[in-house]
Amino acid sequence: MPPTDRVLLDHAATTPVRPAALAAFAEAAALGANPASLHAAGRRAKLVLEQARERVAAAMGAHPSEVVLTSGGTEADNLAVQGLYRARRRAEPARTRIVHTGIEHHAVLDTIAWLASHEGAESVLVPVDDDGVVDLDAWAAALEEAPERTALATLMWANNEVGTVQPVVDAARLAAEHGVPFHTDAVQAVGSLEVDFADAGAATLALSGHKLGAPVGVGALLVRRDVTLEPVAHGGGQERRLRSGTVSVALAAALAAALEEAVAGRAAEAERLGALRDRVLAAVEGFPGVRVSGARDVDPLTGERLPAGTRRLPGNVHVTVDGVSADALLFRCDMAGFDTSSGSACTAGVAEPSHVLEAMGLGERARWTQRLTLGHTTTEDDVERLLAGLPQVLRAGGSAAAPTGEDGR
Structure with a gap:
């Protein structure tokens, strides 16, 4: 491609x-x-x-x-x-x-x-x-x-x-x-x-x-x-x-x-990327075995939505897929035309669990990670293509998975 x-x-x-x-x-x-x-x-x-x-x-x-x-x-x-x-x-x-x-x-x-x-x-x-x-x-x-x-x-x-x-x-x-x-x-x-x-x-x-x-x-x-x-x-x-x-x-x-x-463009860009990010987060949570890592831009006490970037970077999507290694997820994304990361780029190529997720107490899930990050060149069309490709990429275990509903259960 x-x-x-x-x-x-x-x-x-x-x-x-x-x-x-x-x-x-x-x-x-x-x-x-x-x-x-x-x-x-x-x-x-x-x-x-x-x-x-x-x-x-x-x-x-x-x-x-x-x-x-x-x-x-x-x-x-x-x-x-x-x-x-x-x-x-x-x-x-x-x-x-x-x-x-x-x-x-x-x-x-x-x-x-x-x-x-x-x-x-x-x-x-x-x-x-x-x-x-x-x-x-x-x-x-x-x-x-x-x-x-x-x-x-x-x-x-x-x-x-x-x-x-x-x-x-x-x-x-x-x-x-x-x-x-x-x-x-x-x-x-x-x-x-x-x-x-x-x-x-x-x-x-x-x-x-x-x-x-x-x-x-x-x-x-x-x-x-x-x-x-x-x-x-x-x-x-x-x-x-x-x-x-x-x-x-x-x-x-x-x-x-x-x-x-x-x-100069930070506030407007945070709002733009935050909206695109939230579309992706909502989509990935609809797949079985897929869990979002990290904080959400939501008040933890009231559930009230907060401005993008309050608790999570506006362009960050980080997920774990039960039973699928980070390398396998990266390969799936690559074959589908998406350039993503299995974690920190500075440790790419080393088959080790994420030290960040280990510190967060995620145990075995630290090996099942994928990070998708949006930026100043990301477009609506990019996100549409990603949403269309998610069913092939986010397969728990070895089979294709279909969305099960908003809470992913």
Whole structure:
């Protein structure tokens, strides 16, 4: 099947580059100078770079000096977690605890594991409920237990697999009450949810360009001006001496263009994608053995419908199909012309259960997953084609299944 006949349902992994970002990249790339150079060409490149930084800051509710450009979300998360941990330990060697949940992206979890095995870090795991929402009482208790020994706390803003949105502002406030710096991985949230760095109360915040419509290879770590980090890489001292290396002016310009466009259209796009997502969620729940993972945009107490993005990312559909492996589901989707994911793209190809669903207590269902994510290029026709193809894709066991009613029973 030609690529033009396929439907992209994996925007959470990488969304297509926006024309505005591509144009900004091409224009800045034509400058052909190092922004650290002192000659006229270098100064022109430096001006474009700093203008891009100012635009990123304005879109994120940050000061330009708080924007540290990186190669993407993974580097930003590593710089935040390693940098905060080492800076805190250098000042107070007893601070070894890192408070976190089990649903974090591997960029955070694997960094914590490395620090635990190499630098004496203590992983303090806070539980989440069966929707993947952090238990704030347990979060508060973990911070209260030994604040004098806690180096940092970290909680992702929205989960990359099941789409659940976390109470980040509350978690950051609780950390601040105990003098603990708070990092949030906002890679999936930025551009889809209202994210304001100044209002969030975070010490650091990670974002990634290719989730927004910029090319792969650029992101940022927002670092509050009163926060101290130890750099992970050393060299020329670029980016506040936190991230040495020649900065790509073209990628910075592309990031600024994509971020501005995503943030400007965020509210309308959330409503549009939320409506399309809800059509898919309603359809998949009509198949036997199919269950939706993660929170819903519904008040858990009153059942009242909430605006798209309140509790779940507007474009996220995540399901488990009883008895069908993630790889088998991915193959079915692929053969039907749908580009989907069995979980985090960073662990694709490895036949392991979802660590996110395991943390949510879903047991064996952690192996039966499929993630479908909508984005800025998703159309009504894409969703119509998906709805038509669902009976073939969502077969419990080995036989085709037909809808059984709204509750799927």
